[in-house]
Amino acid sequence: MQRSTTRQQYGDEAMTDALADGDSPDLDSCVRIGSIVSSNSHLDYVAEVYKERDCDRPPELHEREFGQPVFIKKTVNGTEHAVMGVIYDTQLVDPDQGRTGPRLAQDDQAQFTPGYIEERTTLAGVALLGTAEIAEDGAIQEPTHQMPRWTLEVEDTVFHCPDQVTVSFHTVDDQIQLAYMDRLLDIAGDLGSEVIVALIDRLRGMLPEDDPNQRVLDVVEQNVQWQAREQRGMV
Amino acid sequence: MADRSDVVGTVAGPGDDPNEFVFVTPSDKSIKTGEFITYTVPVEDEPRSVFARVTNRELIRGLPEGFLADPEVGPETVAATLGVPTDDTELYRLTATVIGYYDTNMTTFANPRQLPDPGTPLSIAPHQQLETVLPNLGCETDSTDVTTLDGVAHIGWLLNRPAEATNLHIPIEEFASTHLAILASTGSGKSYTASVLIEEMMRPSSRASLLVFDPHGEYDTLAEMQGEEAFQGADGYEPSIEYYDPERLRVRISELEIGDVMAILDNPSNRMQERLSTAWRAMQRQESRTWGIDELIAEMERIYGDDDASVGALEWRLRRSIERNDLFHPEDNVPLGEIVDPGQCTVLQMDTLDRWDQQLITTVLLRRMYRERLDDVRDRDSDIEHPIFALFEEGHRFAPASGDAPSLGIMRTITSEGRKFGFGLGIISQRPSKIDQDVLSQCGTQISMQIQNPTDQDAIKNSVEAAGEDVLRELPGLTPGQAVVSGDAMNTPALIQVRRRHTEHGAGSRPVIEEWREAYEERQREPTGSEAADFGEGDSTGVQSLD
Numbered sequence: 185m186q187r188s189t190t191r192q193q194y195g196d197e198a199m200t201d202a203l204a205d206g207d208s209p210d211l212d213s214c215v216r217i218g219s220i221v222s223s224n225s226h227l228d229y230v231a232e233v234y235k236e237r238d239c240d241r242p243p244e245l246h247e248r249e250f251g252q253p254v255f256i257k258k259t260v261n262g263t264e265h266a267v268m269g270v271i272y273d274t275q276l277v278d279p280d281q282g283r284t285g286p287r288l289a290q291d292d293q294a295q296f297t298p299g300y301i302e303e304r305t306t307l308a309g310v311a312l313l314g315t316a317e318i319a320e321d322g323a324i325q326e327p328t329h330q331m332p333r334w335t336l337e338v339e340d341t342v343f344h345c346p347d348q349v350t351v352s353f354h355t356v357d358d359q360i361q362l363a364y365m366d367r368l369l370d371i372a373g374d375l376g377s378e379v380i381v382a383l384i385d386r387l388r389g390m391l392p393e394d395d396p397n398q399r400v401l402d403v404v405e406q407n408v409q410w411q412a413r414e415q416r417g418m419v
Numbered sequence: 420m421a422d423r424s425d426v427v428g429t430v431a432g433p434g435d436d437p438n439e440f441v442f443v444t445p446s447d448k449s450i451k452t453g454e455f456i457t458y459t460v461p462v463e464d465e466p467r468s469v470f471a472r473v474t475n476r477e478l479i480r481g482l483p484e485g486f487l488a489d490p491e492v493g494p495e496t497v498a499a500t501l502g503v504p505t506d507d508t509e510l511y512r513l514t515a516t517v518i519g520y521y522d523t524n525m526t527t528f529a530n531p532r533q534l535p536d537p538g539t540p541l542s543i544a545p546h547q548q549l550e551t552v553l554p555n556l557g558c559e560t561d562s563t564d565v566t567t568l569d570g571v572a573h574i575g576w577l578l579n580r581p582a583e584a585t586n587l588h589i590p591i592e593e594f595a596s597t598h599l600a601i602l603a604s605t606g607s608g609k610s611y612t613a614s615v616l617i618e619e620m621m622r623p624s625s626r627a628s629l630l631v632f633d634p635h636g637e638y639d640t641l642a643e644m645q646g647e648e649a650f651q652g653a654d655g656y657e658p659s660i661e662y663y664d665p666e667r668l669r670v671r672i673s674e675l676e677i678g679d680v681m682a683i684l685d686n687p688s689n690r691m692q693e694r695l696s697t698a699w700r701a702m703q704r705q706e707s708r709t710w711g712i713d714e715l716i717a718e719m720e721r722i723y724g725d726d727d728a729s730v731g732a733l734e735w736r737l738r739r740s741i742e743r744n745d746l747f748h749p750e751d752n753v754p755l756g757e758i759v760d761p762g763q764c765t766v767l768q769m770d771t772l773d774r775w776d777q778q779l780i781t782t783v784l785l786r787r788m789y790r791e792r793l794d795d796v797r798d799r800d801s802d803i804e805h806p807i808f809a810l811f812e813e814g815h816r817f818a819p820a821s822g823d824a825p826s827l828g829i830m831r832t833i834t835s836e837g838r839k840f841g842f843g844l845g846i847i848s849q850r851p852s853k854i855d856q857d858v859l860s861q862c863g864t865q866i867s868m869q870i871q872n873p874t875d876q877d878a879i880k881n882s883v884e885a886a887g888e889d890v891l892r893e894l895p896g897l898t899p900g901q902a903v904v905s906g907d908a909m910n911t912p913a914l915i916q917v918r919r920r921h922t923e924h925g926a927g928s929r930p931v932i933e934e935w936r937e938a939y940e941e942r943q944r945e946p947t948g949s950e951a952a953d954f955g956e957g958d959s960t961g962v963q964s965l966d
């Protein structure tokens with residue numbers, strides 16, 4: 185992840201909990217987690233997490249935790265889409281860090297660097313998983329785990345993805361799907377297996393206990409865990 | 420090769436052995452080990468189809484085994500969850516051994532001495548081509564309609580192919596003249612396969628002269644061939660099936676050799692042996708061939724005096740072992756002209772004879788027949804003026820590795836010399852390791868079926884050089900009716916399913932449960948059964964209501 189050099193202020197939009205009103209979550213009223221500041225690749229973005237000053241209702245810690253599904257809205261050819269992603273890494277930035285201790289010559293330049301981060305902030309790595317259409321009623325439909333073809337923009341808002349949407353995105357013909365898995369493992373690197381396990385954990389909690397997909401998730405998790413252990417030379 | 424529609428795989432490179440190459444196929448081209456594949460190479464500027472046999476198959480790309488962690492979750496479900504396509508992911512790496520191209524001059528396989536280049540497309544060998552080149556039929560092209568050939572036995576079809584798709588017709592002349600071995604554990608289909616061959620040999624196109632030595636009475640149903648249209652010739656030919664039960668089996672005493680007599684006598688002393696040998700030889704020098712024990716004893720008394728103790732003891736033994744045994748007779752002899760004839764299959768039913776008698780009658784018959792064949796070939800008067808083929812159930816009984824049978828000598832002679840005299844043997848056995856190695860290794864054609872016992876597998880390996888390791892590996896896994904055919908009748912061994920018999924099979928295991936129940940019901944019926952005669956006709960008795 186790279187450090188961000190810009191940031192945007194958000195103030196007056198109302199934030200409500202997405203699932204507060206029951207059935208179909210209103211994708212517009214989902215908690216805003218932050219905004220895109222840069223990218224490392226087509227599928228790997230960096231978002232700066234909102235703070236008190238940036239909006240009315242900044243995300244709580246548990247709403248932007250590791251493994252949290254997120255989405256970014258995109259209108260393509262007149263149809264509103266959700267580009268789905270997951271927080272797979274975070275990083276703290278403290279601009280003061282470099283200023284303590286003996287100073288070197290470059291210190292003088294600091295004040296001339298435009299857009300230099302002036303305050304402490306949290307950056308979140310967002311890996312893209314796939315896309316879905318946003319229907320009239322605000323629900324998502326036609327989820328696909330194919331690689332998203334569209335690019336996000338700097339300043340795009342990253343929304344907290346409600347459980348119901350997460351489940352919809354992961355369900356194709358009643359069959360649980362994590363078809364993005366190999367791509368995600370690739371992007372997330374060392375934390376790849378952990379982010380997948382975190383996603384699986386969430387899905388498990390969202391599905392009924394006797395759902396046949398529970399056992400499928402178990403097998404997938406076992407495989408991921410085992411592969412990770414193998415890669416780390418444990419077995 | 421513009422058309423690749425029949426291509427099933429592509430050569431990847433050479434294998435471990437000089438004749439081996441490796442190729443890759445996708446999963447939808449399911450190729451089993453043992454399958455025959457071909458590719459084209461130029462031999463002296465002529466494109467030739469080279470045949471190869473698939474010997475090994477391993478998955479090189481497929482779903483990870485981790486997907487199988489939960490037996491209640493199918494691997495394809497896990498794959499679907501992860502978006503892994505399951506239809507055509509699998510790739511197989513197969514090993515094949517080059518058999519060669521069919522040399523139409525030599526009418527057998529020739530080694531191209533060069534492996535196919537990487538990238539060479541491979542096809543499944545076409546049915547008709549395999550039917551032509553696998554058996555040793557001497558065809559002059561590599562694709563002939565073999566059903567039109569005379570003197571072939573349709574024994575079955577390639578096991579790896581659908582039923583009756585690639586049929587195997589083996590040349591009767593080959594296995595009938597250079598001898599045949601049918602080897603398998605009990606119940607694997609030896610008698611069944613032998614019967615299939617007998618059916619084929621008795622067809623109008625072959626009209627063989629066959630003799631079956633049947634110690635278990637397993638060939639009773641062959642008679643069904645008589646009256647069957649399939650076996651009738653346009654000229655009115657019909658096979659004749661003759662059964663010889665022990666009542667009709669006779670050995671003329673003068674046909675026995677001194678060694679045979681010694682073998683049946685009870686523990687003769689050295690002096691007795693010496694006296695008997697002298698007298699026996701004297702009798703054999705006589706003009707008459709119809710002498711009995713009386714004449715023999717008279718001869719001994721003439722030489723040694725009539726109060727010789729050893730002669731007295733011999734007389735007692737000879738009368739007990741020979742004279743009182745119905746099998747031996749001073750004059751009667753199984754008439755050879757009756758038991759062997761073209762278009763005739765004679766079954767010698769020996770199931771009620773004890774082992775010694777079985778061996779003796781076999782010994783004497785074989786000797787006589789061999790003599791006649793020798794005479795015929797040497798243009799002397801002969802009772803048997805055509806080639807013959809004799810089939811032995813329990814072959815290890817007549818040619819035992821232990822050497823403990825009077826028939827062994829003549830069996831060895833016939834298997835090593837018989838082909839020159841038109842005398843072929845077929846040895847059937849469930850214990851190959853108990854057959855005399857000389858006899859077994861002279862059997863030019865082998866039909867090996869399921870064999871578990873390692874000693875017996877070794878015996879086959881040692882004596883059956885034509886069948887390679889890769890084919891013999893199949894033996895333990897075969898089921899009844901499946902066989903490996905190898906040797907003189909084949910250009911290369913093949914794994915086959917033996918066809919069904921036209922006649923009923925008479926040698927299956929007994930229906931034990933059925934017989935118990937019948938016997939029980941019989942028993943139940945007995946007490947009232949004896950009084951049944953007293954009941955009025957049409958009366959329903961309590962016994963019947965039991966049923």
Ligand SMILES: Nc1ncnc2c1ncn2[C@@H]1O[C@H](COP(=O)(O)OP(=O)(O)OP(=O)(O)O)[C@@H](O)[C@H]1O
Binds near residue numbers: 604919
């Ligand atoms: N080619 C075949 N097609 C169908 N069934 C077969 C075939 N070969 C064998 N069988 C079945 O297997 C059974 C056993 O065969 P068979 O009597 O020939 O065995 P065997 O090897 O001679 O046994 P044994 O050593 O006891 O004499 C048969 O009764 C038949 O049901």
Ligand SMILES: [Mg+2]
Binds near residue numbers: 637926
């Ligand atoms: Mg049998």
